[in-house]
Amino acid sequence: AQTVTQSQPEMSVQEAETVTLSCTYDTSESNYYLFWYKQPPSRQMILVIRQEAYKQQNATENRFSVNFQKAAKSFSLKISDSQLGDTAMYFCAFMKQFGANNLFFGTGTRLTVIP
Amino acid sequence: DAGVIQSPRHEVTEMGQEVTLRCKPISGHDYLFWYRQTMMRGLELLIYFNNNVPIDDSGMPEDRFSAKMPNASFSTLKIQPSEPRDSAVYFCASSSFGRPAPPSGGLDGEKLFFGSGTQLSVL
Numbered sequence: 294a295q296t297v298t299q300s301q302p303e304m305s306v307q308e309a310e311t312v313t314l315s316c317t318y319d320t321s322e323s324n325y326y327l328f329w330y331k332q333p334p335s336r337q338m339i340l341v342i343r344q345e346a347y348k349q350q351n352a353t354e355n356r357f358s359v360n361f362q363k364a365a366k367s368f369s370l371k372i373s374d375s376q377l378g379d380t381a382m383y384f385c386a387f388m389k390q391f392g393a394n395n396l397f398f399g400t401g402t403r404l405t406v407i408p
Numbered sequence: 409d410a411g412v413i414q415s416p417r418h419e420v421t422e423m424g425q426e427v428t429l430r431c432k433p434i435s436g437h438d439y440l441f442w443y444r445q446t447m448m449r450g451l452e453l454l455i456y457f458n459n460n461v462p463i464d465d466s467g468m469p470e471d472r473f474s475a476k477m478p479n480a481s482f483s484t485l486k487i488q489p490s491e492p493r494d495s496a497v498y499f500c501a502s503s504s505f506g507r508p509a510p511p512s513g514g515l516d517g518e519k520l521f522f523g524s525g526t527q528l529s530v531l
Contacts, residue, residue: 330522338499338522384451395441395464396520398451 295320297387299399306375307407313360314370314402316385322346324390327361327368332401333381341383344368346390375406414500414523422531426488429526432481433502441520442475442485443499451499457483458505490530497525 296319306312318327329341344352344361352359356376360369372379385399413432421427433440441456455465460477468475472491477483487494501520 328519336497336525336527338501338525340519340521343519395453395456396451397453400450 295322295387295389295397297385297397297399299383299385299402301402302400303403303405305405305407306372308375308377310375311371311373312375312404314372314383314385314404316368316370316399318366318368318385318387318397320366320387320389322389326388326390327359328386328388328396329357329359329368329370330384330386330398331379331381332384333378338384342370372404377406377408380404380406412500412502412521412523414498414526416526417524418527418529420529420531421490423491424489425530426486427490427494427528427530429485429498429500429528431483431485431500431523433483433500434521435481437502437504437521438480439503439505440477440483441499441501441503442483443501443522445497445499445525446495454485454498487528490528492530495528495530497527499523499525 298317301315325346327344331339331341342352342354342357344359351361356373358371382401382403384401386396388396412434415430438459442454443451444454445451454467455475456463457477473487475485499522501522503520
């Protein structure tokens with residue numbers, strides 16, 4: 294079975310600063326995908342960034358980047374130059390490459406960007 | 409494309425009533441997922457379909473829950489009879505997983521696109 298753990302229920306960061314959200318996972322799969330989803334107060338689930346496990350290079354999307362450590366089964370999200378609009382719940386998620394194609398979610402980290 | 413469309417956005421009902429949640433996936437997507445989000449349990453998968461066929465319904469909590477996908481553009485999640493503990497946000501998501509194995513392609517097929525959710529309150 295796959296499990297995803299987010300050990301930081303809440304975090305805060307000053308506007309324009311950098312923050313890192315942690316995520317670890319447990320799986321016996323060798324190939325899989327990892328995701329970070331953002332859920333603002335509007336409730337919409339928005340894909341922030343995605344990483345393929347077979348790629349060693351860390352994914353980057355503008356101000357968002359990940360630190361993927363496959364051996365450690367760690368997948369942290371770094372948000373640079375934090376903006377007020379980044380205030381949201383952030384969910385780490387796992388998907389097997391083959392077989393069941395559903396997402397396994399962590400419990401989320403509530404991020405507040407302080408002006 | 410308008411994205412995944414769910415209705416209603418909010419539903420308030422009384423215990424014992426039947427509730428039907430609706431979802432229209434993104435055109436061309438062959439996978440559809442129903443998730444439930446609660447404070448206690450977070451996001452949990454209820455059921456998912458591939459090409460309108462239910463693949464895994466092990467997350468459906470009990471017989472009061474049922475889901476159908478009569479065609480590629482419509483799915484329903486029904487609760488009958490509803491109970492207060494069913495109160496949650498129900499998300500529908502779709503994706504297109506018909507992709508070749510990496511590294512040759514399929515970079516976007518594994519992305520799930522979510523609807524705006526239905527906030528269900530059972531009184």
